[in-house]
Amino acid sequence: MMAKPNYSFEKRQRELAKQKKQDEKDAKKRAEREAAKAAKGESDGTPSE
Secondary structure, three states: OOOOOOHHHHHHHHHHHHHHHHHHHHHHHHHHHHHHHHHHHHHHOOOOO
């Protein structure tokens, strides 16, 4: 007799993977935005605060 698949577990794992991917994407965007902001602040001579 075969064990039946645990679909709830599989779904949760997919959701966690999707959330992790989204978090990484957001972090990358945030880092790029801050780098651009820092570069802009240095170029125009105003303090970036």
